[in-house]
Amino acid sequence: MGTQLRLRSTKILLINLGAIGSEVVKNLVLGGINSLEIMDSSKLKEEDFSSQFFLPDKPENIGKLKVPLVIDQIKDLNNRVNLTINTATFESVFDYEDRANDYLSNFDLIIATEMPKAFMIQLNSYTRKLNIPLYVAGMHGMFGYVLLDLIKHTSVVTKDMGNQPRRPNTKINSNKLISDVSYDEKEKKENITIIDTYKPISEMFSSKELPNQLNRRQLKRLSAAFPLIFTLFDVEKPVYIEDSLDVDMLREKASLVCEKHDIPTAVITDEYLNFFSRQAFTEFAPVAALIGGCLAQDVIQYLSKKESPINNCLIVDTIRSEMPIYVL
């Protein structure tokens, strides 16, 4: 099946249509995704207007359910797209296993954005059992993340031949394995079969894999974005988004995160603590564009089976202009 056809026949569920969600929807629809459901029970808030470009420019809508307000704008991107919405709350569906399984099994791929950690883990336990690939993404101002549990995925990547042929049974990293290579001598190409295996997202929170993939120097200059993003998974989102988080509380929790992941606590800097204290849970349009661009691109590549997807944690740090991918 061709990539375009596969995109067309894939049913995607997007949970939460925030800044990243809007970008993802736009990119997927442009990219040829034909069938999409958006699940979002949130009401329109004032801060949504800073970065969610599907919203009609009407402040009087504040307080109303958000998704019904944007559906026309999204359909307008491509009138052939089969777009549905679901405004049920997360709990009303996912607190009941039967209901959750019934609902989720309608989809071939799930993307969840801005999810509290407990929901994320709960959702992931369903997607694992149902064998549905899951992308999770979120942002904090100038920073963001994408976590992936695509369970197991095989792709065939075509690359130019190098000096040394690639060999079957070579590990690219602990979760990526070259299982087979065929050589096209005439075109000087190699067709590399790569098997990606993933772990449940819940295990990423206690992963000690980083020291195995970064050398001492890399560990030392690791950006504080990673531990601080992981710290915020365990911090309640403030009611007023402009409220800064307590820097000392952040520092303390972030140190624990560093210890848990076996990375030096010295990577936590005051500069980054201040960024995260001020920007936690805030949405920022150009950063959403980056994350939404990478996420949608990875989804399309995943469906094409011609590129090996991200495995398993992408961190976005726009202060340092870094986007490392860690195997947690």
Added chain:
Amino acid sequence: MVGAGGIGCELLKNLVLSHVGEIHIVDLDSITLSNLNRQFLFRQKDIDKSKSLTVAEAVEAFNYLNVKLVPHHGNIMDSDLFPVSWWSEFSYVFNALDNLEARRYVNQICLYLKKPLMESGTTGYDGQVQPIYPYVSECFDCQPKATPKSFPVCTIRSTPSQPVHCITWAKEFLFAQIFDETSTNDQSEADRANQRRKLESETEDKAEIENMLRENDEFNELRNIVKSKTSTKDSNFFEVLVNKIFSTDIERLLRIDSLWKSRRKPTPLRIESYTKALKELSAERSAKDIVVDETRVWSVLENLFVLQAASSALHERLASSESFISFDKDDDDTLNFVVASANIRAFIFGIELKSKFDIKQIAGNIIPAIATTNAIIAGFSCLAYLNYFNQITSSDSFHKAFSSSSTIFTSIRPNKYITSAALIEPSKKCPSCSHARGILRFSPEDLNNMTLEGLIQLIRDHYGFDDDISVILGKSKLIYDYDLEDNLQKKLTEINGFKAGETLLIQDESDALENLELYIDTNTSGKTLFPTLKLKEKQMDNDGENKDEDMPEQGEVISLDDDEVVELDEPVETRKRGKESLDGSSKKAKL
């Protein structure tokens, strides 16, 4: 923001949401159907409308912060439409262009005016942003660029002379028209009128335009045949196709005398003379091996056979499951169709035929733009701009921004998504920023009355040139050197082409001082003003060379000690790319 295409749409969205004060959008293009699937601000109903006007209107839907938007439909290189006074109003310039000439031009203007410029470009999954701080960081011209390959429509449609013209025709035109999604079936009168207007902008030959329009109608008929669900066995699709594209269309072209005055005429293919042989070949068992013989150039008969097989396979696919088929060099039916039809066309026009292998390379090189790459690059472009504005201090903001900005490439690896590299200083050999530049503002009186001799004397006085200089007007018109004194007594206005918006290049033939480029402008309110510039002594080439080859010490790319992780990518290439990223020459790929 120059360019309202793939990157431009995304960038404009980001800037509007980031609450920029006022944005001017310039683009000379109109929206085509193929734009719709990667440029999210355009809709079906916008086809043939101006890109700049349409995007400005479209972002109003989410212009929550009331950013002021001013669209301009026009060519950015038109100095009457966009004089230097217009340029000087901006505090920042974004290039979101796909054409080399315009990017160069904007780069030059930004050098004249010392405006910060954000360069961006994408090719497939590769993308790049490069902030340019004139004379502080590398400019767009500091690294040589490869000329992009694009051909006039008329060469492709009517007068091919190289194999690549035939391949482009087969892939971008023939195949796309018949099988791909990017074609409308029912054309309204308005569509036709627009199409006509478009063709008229490319050729003045009325007969040729009529011919192309008629061809289009007939392609719609062909498309209807393949789309109809009749069994492929009963279909006469192949016969109709071959007759049309290799006989009728060619005969029609031959009737346009103007095309063949100085060109070799094509010879229409007489399909009748192949029918019997084609039948015999089809009956042979070995015939199916032709398509796998990729390195041998097939005969015309073999090409016809392959075309027949590919046409029927594609027809079958459309009749059964697929609603359209896009060209993909790895989809053998599509490739075979393009190879065979390109070769038969080449035969008709007396052009060399190519092997399937060669054609696959050529056809595969035309890389499509990808919406997500544009989105990512536009995100970085906006962020780099915001970073610049956070850095500005009263003075020396370019130097401050220089050390805090980076060139960013998307290069997806198992352990990172992007590569960023520190900016580097301008190349001493750069044809654009290695010499002094400034704006020469003439009072209307001086512009009308001054002689060239008078101007040259003033230039010498201002900048300390000795006697031996040459002056070039515009791109290449020499108006003065020691051998050419004819113009000296002429008034400036009497020199053909001497006007505001043009440039003067003053070269010191004794090689003591660096070259000086002056942009001619008028100063309606007052005296003639020469730019205040201190010309440097000319650098010897050798100095520049050594500097350029030094690898900068800073930057991510060198620390590419990704160990085993690099394994996925071909190691040598990775390193090379890393180096290229630093010296910027990988920009070539982005054009």
